[in-house]
Amino acid sequence: xxxxxxxxxxxxxxxxQIRWQSAHGNIISEIENHIKxxxxxxxxxxxxxxxxxxxxILQMGDPMIIxxxxxxxxxxxPQWGLLLLTxxxxxxxxxxxxxxxxITLSRSRMIFEIISMIMGLAFMGxxxxxxxxxxxxxxxxxxxxxxxxxxxxxNISPVLNGRAYYATFMPLxxxxxxxxxxxxxxxxxxxxxVLTGLSFMILSFITMLIPSASGFFNLGVVAGILLGIxxxxxxxxxxxxxxxxxxxxxxALPLIVxxxxxxxxxxxxxESVFMxxxxxxxxSYISDGVKRMLSNAxxxxxxxxxxxxxxxxxxxxxxxxxxxxxxxxxxxxxxTFIGIMSILAFFIFKGFKKSIRQKSILGLMVSLxxxxxxxxxxxxxxxxxxxxxxxxxxxxxxxxxxxxxxxxNLTLVGIxxxxxxxxxVVKDKNSSLAKRERFITLQEGKLIIDFGxx
Numbered sequence: 001x002x003x004x005x006x007x008x009x010x011x012x013x014x015x016x017q018i019r020w021q022s023a024h025g026n027i028i029s030e031i032e033n034h035i036k037x038x039x040x041x042x043x044x045x046x047x048x049x050x051x052x053x054x055x056x057i058l059q060m061g062d063p064m065i066i067x068x069x070x071x072x073x074x075x076x077x078p079q080w081g082l083l084l085l086t087x088x089x090x091x092x093x094x095x096x097x098x099x100x101x102x103i104t105l106s107r108s109r110m111i112f113e114i115i116s117m118i119m120g121l122a123f124m125g126x127x128x129x130x131x132x133x134x135x136x137x138x139x140x141x142x143x144x145x146x147x148x149x150x151x152x153x154x155n156i157s158p159v160l161n162g163r164a165y166y167a168t169f170m171p172l173x174x175x176x177x178x179x180x181x182x183x184x185x186x187x188x189x190x191x192x193x194v195l196t197g198l199s200f201m202i203l204s205f206i207t208m209l210i211p212s213a214s215g216f217f218n219l220g221v222v223a224g225i226l227l228g229i230x231x232x233x234x235x236x237x238x239x240x241x242x243x244x245x246x247x248x249x250x251x252a253l254p255l256i257v258x259x260x261x262x263x264x265x266x267x268x269x270x271e272s273v274f275m276x277x278x279x280x281x282x283x284s285y286i287s288d289g290v291k292r293m294l295s296n297a298x299x300x301x302x303x304x305x306x307x308x309x310x311x312x313x314x315x316x317x318x319x320x321x322x323x324x325x326x327x328x329x330x331x332x333x334x335x336t337f338i339g340i341m342s343i344l345a346f347f348i349f350k351g352f353k354k355s356i357r358q359k360s361i362l363g364l365m366v367s368l369x370x371x372x373x374x375x376x377x378x379x380x381x382x383x384x385x386x387x388x389x390x391x392x393x394x395x396x397x398x399x400x401x402x403x404x405x406x407x408x409n410l411t412l413v414g415i416x417x418x419x420x421x422x423x424x425v426v427k428d429k430n431s432s433l434a435k436r437e438r439f440i441t442l443q444e445g446k447l448i449i450d451f452g453x454x
Contacts, residue, residue, distance in 0.1 A: 003053035007035050010057050017067025023425045027070060035060060077424065079128075079417045082354075085347050086124075086398075086413055090117070092343065093399040100328060100336075103320050116403035120410030127414030128421065135415075136362045139180035143199060146170075146177040150206050164210050169394055169405045171215025172377075172412065174203045175222040175369035182226055183362050186235040193236055193243040196227075197250030204254035214394045216258060218376045222369045223251060235361070286317065290387040293330045300333040320401045322393060325385035340399065341382070348375050354420050363423035370416040374409070 011031045015024045035056045042052035060066065094117075098105075105113065135142055150170045157166035181199040185192030200223050207216040230236065231244050238244070293316070297303045319327040328336045348371065355367035380393035381400070395405040 003049050006053055006057060007032050010063055013063040014067040017064060018070055026425055076421050079420050082350060082417055089343060089347060089398045096399055097401060101320055112403055116406050120407040123407060123411040124414030127411055128417050130418055132366055132415055132418040133362060135180050135366060136183045139184035142180040143177040146173050147202060154209050167210045169408050171207050171212050171219060172373060172408045174219045175373055177203060178223055179365045179369050183365055187237055189236055189238060190243050193247045197247040200251050201254055208258055213391045214380055217391055218373055221376060222372050225372060226365055287387040287389055290326050294386065297330045298333050300335050303330040322384050324396055324400050325382060344378055358423050360423060363419045367416050367419045370412045
């Protein structure tokens with residue numbers, strides 16, 4: 001048997017004791033590299049290669065004992081806390097929609113909502129137990145699938161209020177498509193810069209076809225954050241920042257086109273938010289009415305200037321969607337807003353905390369993009385319900401009505417929890433992020449295997 005075969009045989013025997021298959025790659029690499037380093041050290045002292053290899057393996061210790069100990073620490077990290085918190089938010093949404101709002105769903109709509117919730121939870125479960133690294137392994141398929149599906153849905157969707165109705169929530173998936181391309185091209189220099197910029201432009205123009213201002217805004221924020229990290233970490237391997245000026249210029253082009261094509265709508269909403277005295281359309285009327293109701297809401301209980309849904313001269317529009325929070329605050333008090341937002345804020349805090357701790361580039365990008373998308377949905381809904389109607393929110397995730405949004409958001413949460421569950425064993429190629437700490441080290445002539453690290 002050749003020396004290299006002995007090393008492979010040893011590492012294979014160790015991994016036979018470890019049940020988590022995904023961890024095998026890192027462990028094999030760690031063990032074999034250490035044995036080779038120690039072998040080379042012995043050979044430098046004059047030993048023959050076979051003898052040096054055998055001594056290096058002997059120094060490692062009994063492979064069964066090492067494998068058994070590594071099996072105890074190298075296991076997926078169940079995300080029970082965030083799973084239960086997600087379920088609590090979903091159930092809170094059911095409570096709000098069916099017991100606190102003055103709306104009775106028809107039997108057919110109730111059935112569709114139940115089916116959507118079951119589908120969403122099923123997709124979340126599948127995503128949770130799936131391998132999120134498929135996003136990095138098949139970036140063209142992921143990006144092309146999202147783009148192709150969006151175009152098909154836009155073309156078959158009925159138009160409601162000037163928008164392709166079925167495609168309204170597709171932009172929630174666009175950051176995943178952007179992440180796939182960014183990850184695949186991050187080490188390709190200027191070519192990677194151009195491909196990343198083109199992917200952003202393609203996704204941006206699809207949001208214009210829907211059209212979805214909130215989807216465009218969300219994609220821009222996610223892309224800006226990830227590219228900011230790329231600049232800081234020099235993922236593209238450029239010696240200067242000219243490439244990043246290029247990609248940000250490419251990102252600015254869709255923004256210019258968007259604002260130019262919808263300048264009247266944009267300016268009207270801008271006036272209603274920042275210059276209400278100059279607003280000539282209904283935006284200011286709704287904004288003023290919402291702000292007036294909120295200013296007269298109580299901490300607990302019904303506001304004191306209205307009955308029913310609103311004031312004598314103003315009715316809260318769309319209480320099941322965009323203005324859900326406005327209705328809850330006025331009719332039940334600010335305590336409802338504080339309770340709901342406390343739970344959502346805790347979810348957001350935990351999600352971002354786990355995201356920024358990811359050691360792989362892919363895990364960081366995927367989880368950050370999903371958490372940013374979720375946070376923008378929440379903040380957009382809050383601002384809209386408070387009378388700042390500049391960009392209409394896609395949905396108030398898990399709380400407001402929206403069957404398609406429910407399915408997509410639950411799937412995204414499942415992908416994010418998959419990152420948190422298995423991200424510790426993901427190893428990026430050409431990673432410029434902090435490297436994983438080694439669990440096998442040699443200090444002062446002593447072999448140290450830290451079984452507490454993953």
